């Protein structure tokens with residue numbers, strides 16, 4: 001008997017890794033992407049909406065894209081053009097304009113999806129958590145009715161990528177992240193540390209994907225040019241980390257997780273040098289109840305196979 005497709009909402013700041021993650025979800029028969037919700041992060045909200053619409057279109061899907069927060073709850077928006085390019089998809093000249101998003105705002109789409117798929121909905125967050133925090137604040141029942149929230153964000157045990165302790169998605173909007181980690185959502189956190197370990201693609205692996213020759217393979221590899229050039233300039237020979245697809249892969253196939261721990265995680269919002277840190281209580285010294293499955297390692301080989309299979 002064929003299992004029913006799992007309903008999925010993807011909350012994203014489509015950038016170059018988000019786009020690959022979206023393709024994985026849109027091409028996977030195990031899930032039905034019922035909505036894509038856009039939030040500012042890697043690039044402006046306007047660009048995110050157009051990038052998401054473009055990615056949905058080239059994936060052959062008819063999924064609505066819902067515009068969300070154009071900036072963090074309290075702070076000014078910080079973007080990442082040095083990784084994703086000015087347009088958010090690698091500045092390779094893609095026609096990223098004039099597509100029409102849904103008139104339904106992101107928070108309303110998240111709340112409606114949770115109601116319509118009560119107890120079944122999986123929310124995959126690939127971005128600053130502003131939309132999800134607003135959904136939690138708007139309807140306290142949201143967190144209880146979502147089956148699982150798989151998050152690319154934070155660090156389980158390791159350095160950050162924006163500051164020594166903070167990862168971008170948390171660092172951009174730490175107040176939103178603090179709300180989400182306190183909300184009661186069933187969070188699986190795929191942090192920067194595990195993405196660096198298991199979602200770093202060598203130049204050879206990227207070329208091997210590009211040589212698949214399909215339009216999606218060309219797109220997913222082609223949009224990585226800004227970060228590839230940066231890695232080469234900086235002499236980083238290991239390749240580039242493409243994090244969001246790993247979080248998406250964990251949502252699609254939880255057996256990809258090879259090491260995880262249920263731990264208490266809190267978010268620093270006031271530190272002068274630690275703002276945006278996911279503070280993980282590995283030694284359980286706080287006595288706080290665990291609120292998160294912290295992923296520590298994934299099966300890199302099976303992850304790479306999943307990516308390859310989606311781009312054929």
Ligand code: RIB
Pocket residue numbers: 013015016017018041042126127128152161167168169192243244
């Ligand atoms: O730190 C990496 C995360 O921040 C990824 O989701 C990337 O797309 C950016 O949003």
Ligand code: CA
Pocket residue numbers: 012013014015017018042126127244
């Ligand atoms: Ca992202």
